[in-house]
Amino acid sequence: MTGPILGWDVGGANLKAARIGDVDQCEPTVLERSFPLWREPHNLSAVLTETAERLGGAGTMAVTMTAELADCFTTKREGVAFVLDAFQTAFPAIDPWVYGVDGRFRSAAAARKQPLEVAAANWMATATLVARSIPDALLLDVGSTTADVIPIVAGRVAARGRTDPDRLRTGELVYTGALRTPVCAIVRSVPLCGRLCRVAAEHFAVAADVHLWLGRIEEGDYTCETPDGRGRSRHEAGARLARMVCADLEMLGDGEITAIAEHIAQAQVRRIAGGIRQVMRRLGPACPCVAVLAGQGTFLATAAAEECGLITRDMAHDVGSAAARAAPAAAVAYLLAEMVDV
Amino acid sequence: MTGPILGWDVGGANLKAARIGDVDQCEPTVLERSFPLWREPHNLSAVLTETAERLGGAGTMAVTMTAELADCFTTKREGVAFVLDAFQTAFPAIDPWVYGVDGRFRSAAAARKQPLEVAAANWMATATLVARSIPDALLLDVGSTTADVIPIVAGRVAARGRTDPDRLRTGELVYTGALRTPVCAIVRSVPLCGRLCRVAAEHFAVAADVHLWLGRIEEGDYTCETPDGRGRSRHEAGARLARMVCADLEMLGDGEITAIAEHIAQAQVRRIAGGIRQVMRRLGPACPCVAVLAGQGTFLATAAAEECGLITRDMAHDVGSAAARAAPAAAVAYLLAEMVDV
Numbered sequence: 182m183t184g185p186i187l188g189w190d191v192g193g194a195n196l197k198a199a200r201i202g203d204v205d206q207c208e209p210t211v212l213e214r215s216f217p218l219w220r221e222p223h224n225l226s227a228v229l230t231e232t233a234e235r236l237g238g239a240g241t242m243a244v245t246m247t248a249e250l251a252d253c254f255t256t257k258r259e260g261v262a263f264v265l266d267a268f269q270t271a272f273p274a275i276d277p278w279v280y281g282v283d284g285r286f287r288s289a290a291a292a293r294k295q296p297l298e299v300a301a302a303n304w305m306a307t308a309t310l311v312a313r314s315i316p317d318a319l320l321l322d323v324g325s326t327t328a329d330v331i332p333i334v335a336g337r338v339a340a341r342g343r344t345d346p347d348r349l350r351t352g353e354l355v356y357t358g359a360l361r362t363p364v365c366a367i368v369r370s371v372p373l374c375g376r377l378c379r380v381a382a383e384h385f386a387v388a389a390d391v392h393l394w395l396g397r398i399e400e401g402d403y404t405c406e407t408p409d410g411r412g413r414s415r416h417e418a419g420a421r422l423a424r425m426v427c428a429d430l431e432m433l434g435d436g437e438i439t440a441i442a443e444h445i446a447q448a449q450v451r452r453i454a455g456g457i458r459q460v461m462r463r464l465g466p467a468c469p470c471v472a473v474l475a476g477q478g479t480f481l482a483t484a485a486a487e488e489c490g491l492i493t494r495d496m497a498h499d500v501g502s503a504a505a506r507a508a509p510a511a512a513v514a515y516l517l518a519e520m521v522d523v
Numbered sequence: 524m525t526g527p528i529l530g531w532d533v534g535g536a537n538l539k540a541a542r543i544g545d546v547d548q549c550e551p552t553v554l555e556r557s558f559p560l561w562r563e564p565h566n567l568s569a570v571l572t573e574t575a576e577r578l579g580g581a582g583t584m585a586v587t588m589t590a591e592l593a594d595c596f597t598t599k600r601e602g603v604a605f606v607l608d609a610f611q612t613a614f615p616a617i618d619p620w621v622y623g624v625d626g627r628f629r630s631a632a633a634a635r636k637q638p639l640e641v642a643a644a645n646w647m648a649t650a651t652l653v654a655r656s657i658p659d660a661l662l663l664d665v666g667s668t669t670a671d672v673i674p675i676v677a678g679r680v681a682a683r684g685r686t687d688p689d690r691l692r693t694g695e696l697v698y699t700g701a702l703r704t705p706v707c708a709i710v711r712s713v714p715l716c717g718r719l720c721r722v723a724a725e726h727f728a729v730a731a732d733v734h735l736w737l738g739r740i741e742e743g744d745y746t747c748e749t750p751d752g753r754g755r756s757r758h759e760a761g762a763r764l765a766r767m768v769c770a771d772l773e774m775l776g777d778g779e780i781t782a783i784a785e786h787i788a789q790a791q792v793r794r795i796a797g798g799i800r801q802v803m804r805r806l807g808p809a810c811p812c813v814a815v816l817a818g819q820g821t822f823l824a825t826a827a828a829e830e831c832g833l834i835t836r837d838m839a840h841d842v843g844s845a846a847a848r849a850a851p852a853a854a855v856a857y858l859l860a861e862m863v864d865v
């Protein structure tokens with residue numbers, strides 16, 4: 182027995198950690214926090230330390246990351262090295278196990294040598310874990326920022342893409358999410374007084390404003406920053422949405438904001454469904470008919486899966502709701518536990 | 524004779540000023556500066572003072588603005604009042620003349636009472652000035668952030684929209700520009716190794732990176748901030764473009780970046796052409812066949828005009844190149860001069 186394991190998913194905007202192996206807990210303890218790494222990379226090691234302490238620490242750590250894409254790094258190579266440096270600073274006595282897109286763990290030293298093997302491998306961790314219990318499924322992990330569409334066929338992860346660019350091309354990565362996605366990246370126009378209106382190409386509003394306005398998330402779920410630095414009330418979200426058509430709440434009423442928000446939400450669903458359909462076309466008759474839903478944006482995943490005629494199953498039923506929201510962090514912890522116990 | 528006049532175009536991200544009336548200058552003296560008002564609104568009055576001093580000052584001032592849309596203001600009303608307050612602080616002895624979408628100047632006190640009349644009226648100033656010399660034309664003013672498509676018919680400004688939302692609906696305002704536009708607001712996918720690849724919905728790259736890479740602007744023209752805070756070299760712009768498909772310059776070569784950049788530039792041209800065609804359809808046979816080009820993005824305006832079968836004419840031929848780039852600032856100065864001289 183190795184004692185508790187901490188699993189980490191280090192993103193460019195969010196940090197997720199899951200602790201497993203406590204005898205009195207059958208579900209992992211999970212912490213998620215918004216952490217804009219690109220703005221304060223120097224704080225990463227301190228945030229890692231603090232997060233570990235809040236979870237009670239652990240002597241064994243499993244790491245996956247997407248943070249290497251953050252634009253504070255010139256290349257992925259630089260990003261991977263930076264994240265591993267931060268772990269070394271935060272936990273000098275622990276050599277973390279780093280998960281790769283090949284489904285294997287390696288030491289930090291080995292990971293540094295092959296950075297593209299460990300860059301953006303978090304989807305593989307979640308899918309590998311799901312494949313243990315559901316041998317045929319499409320994993321739909323819709324997070325704050327991106328949506329993963331990962332086929333699992335006959336107990337194996339059947340994704341075609343390995344790098345992010347390949348995954349974007351195959352539909353296995355759809356860059357839209359429940360919170361951080363700028364509205365101007367989702368739609369080019371929205372309905373306004375019965376006609377379509379172009380939107381401003383500005384970072385005026387994000388997906389969180391849309392879903393908060395529509396009541397699909399609560400203020401407490403709006404964990405990313407607001408574009409204008411104001412609050413997360415429905416009124417403030419509505420003002421941000423009005424600004425997308427260069428208007429304000431003195432010009433538009435609630436009904437107009439709702440029509441705009443519904444249009445944007447529907448566009449996100451269509452975008453994710455487009456990724457699902459691309460994966461379904463590639464797999465043909467072998468494609469699973471069950472979608473397993475994970476992440477903070479299960480409401481988007483559900484709608485997209487239903488649009489594609491899939492049966493939905495919530496990953497929370499299998500691993501608990503906290504672990505399903507922070508799926509890659511819990512997954513690397515569970516997968517490492519398998520290796521360590523062997 | 525009133526002496527020199529300073530014309531101002533106060534945007535949310537840029538400030539333009541033009542001084543006219545100097546006996547030894549037939550062209551206006553123009554200053555443009557990047558000024559992210561939304562981040563440092565408290566600096567506006569100081570920036571106004573400094574800009575006026577650099578231009579030699581003036582006892583008479585004409586003002587137009589779009590800054591009221593910046594998301595540091597809750598409403599346009601608040602934004603208009605803030606800008607006028609900044610003028611009062613900067614130039615306590617001068618009562619500026621504020622231009623409105625009705626083509627008239629008014630005092631600051633009157634402008635405060637009807638903020639929607641003076642919000643985003645800068646296009647009307649440019650179009651009114653152009654109409655003096657070219658009675659039938661489509662004015663295409665493509666700036667750093669937006670494109671205006673303003674019909675001038677029989678010597679009158681024949682725009683249908685008055686407010687920004689109305690202008691976005693009619694095609695008279697297309698929210699795309701030569702510098703600041705986020706790439707994720709322009710395209711959903713780009714070519715990559717012979718296939719289309721989805722792009723990241725992140726503020727990784729802007730239009731300036733595209734046009735710098737393609738050699739359509741120089742480093743000195745890249746006056747807005749870079750998304751990652753790095754430099755404006757072609758290499759750095761290329762790295763930002765690579766990140767749009769979640770790649771880096773270790774993964775992509777120059778040819779791949781060029782294909783991506785050309786696709787994005789073409790999408791911007793199509794977007795502007797879409798606005799032009801919408802205006803042409805509305806006007807029918809009355810639509811002018813000459814496009815008058817202004818702004819920093821005349822290369823985009825030219826391509827869009829040609830795509831729509833229009834003859835192009837550079838506004839610089841009529842007012843000089845500096846005034847054509849900062850057209851609304853020069854226009855309000857000239858229009859006020861007409862009024863004052865009468």
